[in-house]
Amino acid sequence: MSGDALILAQDRFIAVWGQMSGAWGISRTMAEVHALLYITGQALCTDDIMERLQISRGNASMSIRSLLDWGIVERAHKRGDRKEYFRAEQDVWALFRAIVRERIAREVDPLLASLHEIRDMTPTDRARRGEAIPESQKHAADEHNKRLDDMLQFFQVLEKLGNRFVSPAGRGLQLAATLLTKMDVGGARP
Amino acid sequence: MSGDALILAQDRFIAVWGQMSGAWGISRTMAEVHALLYITGQALCTDDIMERLQISRGNASMSIRSLLDWGIVERAHKRGDRKEYFRAEQDVWALFRAIVRERIAREVDPLLASLHEIRDMTPTDRARRGEAIPESQKHAADEHNKRLDDMLQFFQVLEKLGNRFVSPAGRGLQLAATLLTKMDVGGARP
DNA sequence: CTCATCTTTCAGAATATTCTGAAAGTTAGT
DNA sequence: ACTAACTTTCAGAATATTCTGAAAGATGAG
Incomplete structure (x- = not known):
């Protein structure tokens, strides 16, 4: 049985x-x-x-x-x-370190490269001085650039965090993560 | 232009x-x-x-x-x-908090439930006492259970970490993540 | 209540992904 | 160098996903 x-x-x-x-x-x-x-x-x-x-x-x-x-x-x-x-691989943390490593290489890195390319497609405010462009268009472009920059910054943080997790020193992060979940850092407290 | x-x-x-x-x-x-x-x-x-x-x-x-x-x-x-x-949503961090929230609910939680179910399909060593089962089978079952437990533990940590990131207090984690990437905690140092 | 406007649904079509199995490719032993 | 054992490749088949568009379902104004 x-x-x-x-x-x-x-x-x-x-x-x-x-x-x-x-x-x-x-x-x-x-x-x-x-x-x-x-x-x-x-x-x-x-x-x-x-x-x-x-x-x-x-x-x-x-x-x-x-x-x-x-x-x-x-x-x-x-x-x-x-x-x-x-x-x-029998070590679950090693397994997920490998997965994170590959996903950074396959997805995040190319995405960052593309975002940089796109960032270069529109002029920054500084680079624009002197040109006779309507205020409204300038404004739209600035907002657009800010949104791209925000996204770029986020993925840069994600990439660095991932690389740290994956690195030999990353076992420290593994411990930190485990501890974090055990610690009671709850929101509602004096 | x-x-x-x-x-x-x-x-x-x-x-x-x-x-x-x-x-x-x-x-x-x-x-x-x-x-x-x-x-x-x-x-x-x-x-x-x-x-x-x-x-x-x-x-x-x-x-x-x-x-x-x-x-x-x-x-x-x-x-x-x-x-x-x-x-x-225009706040990139809010965007990814929402994504994490949904993915925990749609993927991690059901997975945890299934893993628990599977865990219950084989007897623990303690629950087995007295039964006449070959040592080799007992050993195989124990190893199997350990692997399941490892996986279960990992996803429990992941779930807690995710929930913390998503929670109102999670903005703290956001800051922590950003700082972590800026800190130089490099591996090779005295 | 009726009409006009806008939104959702869903069966079937279009598309994309994954799988099969046989043929081609590789390698180790003699 | 030949052969037997094993592995990889890939064109076409099977399957799964996504998309369309027309019809049905809402909703609010008059």
Whole structure:
């Protein structure tokens, strides 16, 4: 009986993790493969994964490759066996550090670059002196620039915070975060 | 000439924001509508949005509705005009507080509930005493439970941290985050 | 109450994403 | 160098998501 319970719990975890995939911007299968590797804690080969998740070889191969790219799954080998095995990072904080690292590189950094580009598309107030432009247009441009700057500043803070979390010194931040949630810094107090 | 530059910069911002949509788990149009409202800073009506983004009325209506649900766009009215106008939250930090609030409610809370359910599917070591179960199975179940507990703990910290950021007292955290990035707490120092 | 105006809904069309499976590619052993 | 074992690729199929537009549903003025 007990063996079944474990398998059932694993399947449920895989399903739940798979549902999160959409919100995280990765494909469902990729999340499921990761869930399987994480929750079993074992090094599995492509065929193991195909069979357990009922997916094609191509799909398994691509999902594994993506997980390797994200750095949250690593290759493993068994002696006397030519197959490649894969094992998921077992430290949850290390897992999320890797995710944060990748998302900064894939999303925040390019976004910052684009925002800078856009910032350069309209003249600053200073750079405009002398030109005969209606006040109303100047005003609109200034407001526009302020909004861009606000956004830029926010993502710069986010990027620095993320990099700090990810860095070797980041384990300190991990501790800080944990402590913060335990501390009672509640709003309504003398 | 200058008027064009502004429009062009706005279009570029809308496009860039739209590309981020996938990673954030919202639809492209929804992101574009938000971008338009944010970057123009104006209250626009459905027809304005339809025309500027070249989308259908249905699409516009649904996207606006979603943005209202997320709490990052609000209704506005002009006197002597029956149409509804919409304006985006202009404070970037308030915007992201709203996003964090929604994502906790939509993703983290349900995930925590599911993880707890899954945790209850396998017996704890304590609850197992007396039963005749092979050692190896007991061991597997214990490891499984530990992995679930690790994950559970992580998301509990994340949830508390998020709630604190979102709370009225959260502006303190905002300041803390900004300061953190300005402080030099670098790793390699005496 | 009726009309005119504006908003929402939703079935089907358009589009985008993900998956399959067979073929091509790679590698280790002999 | 050949072969068997294993992995990756990718065109097309399957699936899922998003969008359209017309019809139904509101709402307020007169």
